[in-house]
Amino acid sequence: MQEQYNFKEIENKWQQYWEQQEIYKVEDLSERPKYYCLEMFPYPSGKLHMGHVRNYSIGDVVARCKSMQGYDVLHPMGWDAFGLPAENAAIKHGIPPATWTWDNIAHMRSQLKQLGLSYDWQREVATCHPEYYKWGQWLFLQLYKKGLCYKKHARVNWCPDCATVLANEQVVEGACERCSSTVVQKQLDQWFFRITEYSQRLLDDLKRLPGWPDKVKTMQENWIGRSEGAELTFKVDGTEDEITVFTTRPDTVYGVTYMVLAAEHPLVSKLSAGTPEEAAVTQFVNRVGKQTELARTSSEKEGVFIGAYCINPFNGEKIPILTANYVLYHYGTGAVMGVPAHDERDFEFAKKYNLPIKVVIYPKENQELRLEEMTEAYTQDGVMANSGPFSGTPNRQGIRKVIQYAEEQGVGRGIINYRLRDWLISRQRYWGNPIPIVYCEKCGALPVPDHQLPVMLPTDVEFKPTGESPLKSRPDFVNTTCPECGGPAQRETDTMDTFVDSSWYFLRYTSPRDGEQAWDKEKADRWMGVDQYIGGVEHAILHLLYSRFFTKVFYDLGLLSVDEPFDNLLTQGMVLKDGTKMSKSKGNVVSPEEIIARYGADTARLFILFAAPPERDLEWSDRGVEGSHRFLNRVWRLVYSVKDQVIGAPAVDANKNYVGVHKEMRRLTHYAMKKVTEDVTGRFNFNTAISTIMELVNGIHTYRDKVAEVERDASILAEAINSTIILLTPFAPHIAEELWAATGHQGSVHKEPWPVFDPAALVEDEVEIVVQINGKVRERLNVSATLNPAELQQYVMELESVKALITGKQVVKIIPVPGKLINIVVK
């Protein structure tokens, strides 16, 4: 062992050793308990950033600790390798996307290896590899054959900069999630996955995920957006047309004073045709129809009368039909009944356009609500009024009764609506997984037969400045033969959204090299679900919802035995510098490469785990990094200074009655075992786990310095040193290996069992008790730890110092808490 801590040498040495010994290789099937530890795989953008370092350091601590606790740990890594940046690089620098991607992967893989992460690299997957995307295509076809995948001409979000459509989930405040350009609406033929079919299950099963943060579950719940209500049908006056509305308040149906259709609603132009209002309506629809949802919903409510009326099926009233910007075509039925008295939006709208307002809910029976006095809609519960036979019914009950009546009369029904929309998966891009569909003039759209998979993505491509996918101009790709009739056919040139690729990678890891199937069910069943999933909260909806959807579909197809992919989820916070997210534009980026070169991977890992608990944002601190590095140096020097006494020391005799500093040293050691284990495997508070190890190291320092070498108990010292090294292993694996070897041990410390504390070693003879008078600390004293409350009270109350504190006062009450304090209440 060298006197100096030479991290560079050590880290290289052990990384090579791990690779040669295949120490992190995991068996597919064994008798040992399994643990699947997974971190969100990265997009190979070129270099690791600190967010990656944090994500993967957290995962590595969990994986290593679980492995040392005797689990078979599946801890894989791979690449979310399709995506737009590769194409942008190609356009900008002329490098083919495949070359660019594979180069980045090679570099980032070596960076991950430099961090000393315990991945089983033999399981590495890359979504752009034909052996991976082949099964993505196969899975697409399984959904297609099950009717969960369809093509539709639809109004969709289009990002002009990315030159592709986007899923709703990828549109953030009207802008492209990726490049922030304003998203426009286009009518296009697009492929969808029928995720809405799973709305209720996706919602219900959130309850079965106690290991997920509430925040993420709430976000998914809001996204799914379930709402209970009714569909009611109104006949259009003088025609055969009908308007169906969705409402959550059927109890207010007697208060309808107008009807509103979305601008896109087909009846708008049909009903206004030939009326005096036609020109105004057309103008309005043209103007509003061009606006994005965001533009519409952020501007003031406006609308126009379309020149037609409909009939309220409940009271026969004739009410005007309008079209307005505040009604969304894609939600519900694209039509809304206007009940201004009991809906805020309707109230605002009715006031603006002088539409009649009719009160049909009173706060309480006989407590009339006067229209003249209303300054806002009354949206709370109450009693139905002016509602024919329903008047006097409490409105909650009324909801059910009105629905029942509507169903009997054939004018409506109870229904549940969801905000969730089908997942638009086709992208007009090149660098993605080709959709395995061919179009034959005679036979129509057909799935590519399984034996022809994968539809290979050509890699020798040229990009034109038009932004058009290079696949379209490749006759060798487009032209094929029809699998049905053998005639000429054309391939689909759209590729899949990369979220499709990342929605099942956790399954492929269980059989990464299987050439016969997407995964081996037996293996997948052994490893799934993921015991711990770790990643950024930015994927709370997109990736996590899609993955849940896929898992449920695969469960239904019999491909899996679980229907939720991730049992426990940890969402880590961002890495900040100077209070804001690191970014090139702000010039506050700290590169992992630089930190590793300067201080080593162990220091980088230790700091990033120590600086904050994982769920919180982490403020980067160069000083803090130095502090972590200093700590590792301190551990190194400590071990160096006592190694000769530690090597060959006999094991601690747990039955021996140690006293004084020796006992205290042993107590500290076992306390650290207990605390670190709890913090790492229970609450994932790595910062406090590390601070506990620091306390142990400080304690050993004191023991070494205060106790002469001949007086030291070699067994206790060895136990303390060995425990320090083992407890440090998940956080700083390289230095731990080196110190383990230096203290006379054979083999990898990672193969050592995780320590289990001895409760007997934690027992103290004496404890410090605080004496409080009226809740204020007045004195501290050491008492025997075995005293029960009565004995404690007696002992304390007889002390002269305590008597002095309460002289002249009347003792009202005494609360003794053994091991902690005694509170004397006086007057």
Added chain:
RNA sequence: GCCGAAGUGGCGGAACUGGCAGACGCACUGGACUCAAAAUCCAGCGGUGUAACAACCGUGUGGGUUCGACUCCCACCUUCGGCACCA
């Protein structure tokens, strides 16, 4: 506007079940070692106050429950995150 999380020294954070607020680290101050510096080691480090003790104040603000509140309850303020005409 609605929902959620958080607010603790100069800074990052700790206090897990209502029981000594500030563990651990950073920064800073003083000392040891050194010709000197770095490194290292030792000590101090919330505020007011005192010669020093004592005492008092102190976990966003105001109230409450309790022998006792960073922790529980009510109201409010601030910051961050999510949702936002969803009928």
